[in-house]
Amino acid sequence: MSSFSSLNTALTGLYAQQRGLDVTGQNVANANTEGYTRQRVTMQSVGGTTAPAVWATQPKVGTGVDVTGVQRLRDSFLEARAQAEHGREGALTAEAEAYSRIEQAYGEPSDTGLQAQLTKLWQAFGDLKNVPDGQAQRQAVLRQAESVTDGVRRAADYMDTQWHVLREQVVTTVDTVNTVAANVADLNGAIRRATQAGLPANELADRRDQLVMQLADLTGAVARGGSEGTVDVYVGGQALVRGDSSTRMVVPAADGALDRLGDDVPVSWAGTEGSPVEVTAGRLGGELRALTTTIPGQSAQLDAVAASLRDSVNAAHATGYDATGAPGGAFFGGTSARDLTVAITDGARVAASSAPGARDGATADALAKLATRPEGPDAAYRALIVDLGTSAKAVNDRLEIQGTLTSRVDASREAQSGVNLDEEMVNLISYQHAYEGAARLMTAVDQVLDTLINRTGVVGR
Numbered sequence: 227m228s229s230f231s232s233l234n235t236a237l238t239g240l241y242a243q244q245r246g247l248d249v250t251g252q253n254v255a256n257a258n259t260e261g262y263t264r265q266r267v268t269m270q271s272v273g274g275t276t277a278p279a280v281w282a283t284q285p286k287v288g289t290g291v292d293v294t295g296v297q298r299l300r301d302s303f304l305e306a307r308a309q310a311e312h313g314r315e316g317a318l319t320a321e322a323e324a325y326s327r328i329e330q331a332y333g334e335p336s337d338t339g340l341q342a343q344l345t346k347l348w349q350a351f352g353d354l355k356n357v358p359d360g361q362a363q364r365q366a367v368l369r370q371a372e373s374v375t376d377g378v379r380r381a382a383d384y385m386d387t388q389w390h391v392l393r394e395q396v397v398t399t400v401d402t403v404n405t406v407a408a409n410v411a412d413l414n415g416a417i418r419r420a421t422q423a424g425l426p427a428n429e430l431a432d433r434r435d436q437l438v439m440q441l442a443d444l445t446g447a448v449a450r451g452g453s454e455g456t457v458d459v460y461v462g463g464q465a466l467v468r469g470d471s472s473t474r475m476v477v478p479a480a481d482g483a484l485d486r487l488g489d490d491v492p493v494s495w496a497g498t499e500g501s502p503v504e505v506t507a508g509r510l511g512g513e514l515r516a517l518t519t520t521i522p523g524q525s526a527q528l529d530a531v532a533a534s535l536r537d538s539v540n541a542a543h544a545t546g547y548d549a550t551g552a553p554g555g556a557f558f559g560g561t562s563a564r565d566l567t568v569a570i571t572d573g574a575r576v577a578a579s580s581a582p583g584a585r586d587g588a589t590a591d592a593l594a595k596l597a598t599r600p601e602g603p604d605a606a607y608r609a610l611i612v613d614l615g616t617s618a619k620a621v622n623d624r625l626e627i628q629g630t631l632t633s634r635v636d637a638s639r640e641a642q643s644g645v646n647l648d649e650e651m652v653n654l655i656s657y658q659h660a661y662e663g664a665a666r667l668m669t670a671v672d673q674v675l676d677t678l679i680n681r682t683g684v685v686g687r
Contacts, residue, residue, distance in 0.1 A: 320512025446507025546589025
């Protein structure tokens with residue numbers, strides 16, 4: 227081995243420490259860049275010659291250091307955990323927003339809510355009981371009944387509107403998922419080409435991992451490492467992204483003339499429309515759950531309240547007689563909350579007495595007492611509001627807890643992959659001193675060689 231190899235050893239040290247300084251500078255420059263993963267230079271020592279050769283000697287020491295690559299300091303376990311937590315938080319966020327919109331349909335408690343209108347209706351029947359033949363009291367009953375039916379229909383229409391708005395949002399969310407998945411596939415392809423060519427791809431991987439986390443937020447997707455630096459992304463056990471190709475999701479565009487509250491919203495894989503996408507997490511999962519379960523369930527409860535109001539009032543009204551002496555007919559008409567109407571338009575047709583020509587107000591009294599019946603419409607409406615409030619609070623509590631868990635996982639990820647300026651300063655000093663040491667070694671070897679070449683054999687001249 228040539229004595230000049232020591233110069234090469236020093237040179238490799240200079241190159242390696244300079245690369246370390248470059249990477250440290252990159253970390254410091256991107257300390258506040260969102261999604262950036264800190265990097266570290268990986269080095270390994272270069273051993274001496276292991277193959278024997280004629281007239282060659284081996285000093286039994288290495289020949290320097292080699293930079294084997296620049297590593298992203300990312301914990302795959304924390305990434306998988308974060309994807310799962312973000313998916314759960316996305317679903318709960320969508321559900322909480324759905325409950326918030328439903329609560330706006332009722333506006334309880336308030337002086338203008340449906341509960342207040344029902345109370346005023348029973349009070350109007352109570353006033354009619356005291357003055358059975360009063361025209362003003364009869365008209366007040368009809369006006370208040372119309373206010374109640376308007377409130378019920380308005381709540382039903384509001385939920386129909388929110389269902390269709392959310393239906394449109396599902397289409398938008400699916401389009402976003404398809405766009406992000408295509409971008410992930412494109413970045414996978416770029417990373418694969420860079421890896422094959424021996425070029426750096428860490429920044430491309432950072433951008434791709436941000437998009438993968440966005441897919442986790444949207445669909446609860448999970449990522450698995452692939453070949454040559456790529457990742458595969460799965461939703462419901464099916465591949466959304468595999469290498470540099472992605473599969474599209476499809477959902478029929480909303481059609482107001484055909485889509486109705488309670489209809490299924492099919493989300494399937496493109497080319498296999500009969501194969502549904504099993505989305506249970508992420509914003510898309512929460513939106514689908516709200517469309518198929520939450521809003522239809524609340525709408526069904528409102529229909530039950532409307533049916534209870536119609537049937538109980540009609541039954542009590544049919545037992546009495548109106549101002550003309552005719553038996554009381556149906557007071558309310560309609561088959562659901564959406565078409566609940568007041569069937570009487572003439573105040574004289576309101577049945578208030580228990581017999582023809584009587585002025586006892588017994589029927590009006592029975593109608594007023596519906597307010598306190600355990601199985602009456604008020605009780606059904608209160609049960610609806612209590613169930614809505616309880617369900618909304620449960621979802622919001624779960625969302626708060628999930629938000630805390632997600633924040634903790636994100637903090638752990640940041641501690642692992644984020645840039646710590648104190649640590650980078652220590653690394654900077656370490657690489658600087660190592661660089662100075664390698665330079666000093668090169669100077670010392672140069673002096674030795676100068677003595678050997680220029681001064682050997684000149685003693686005594």
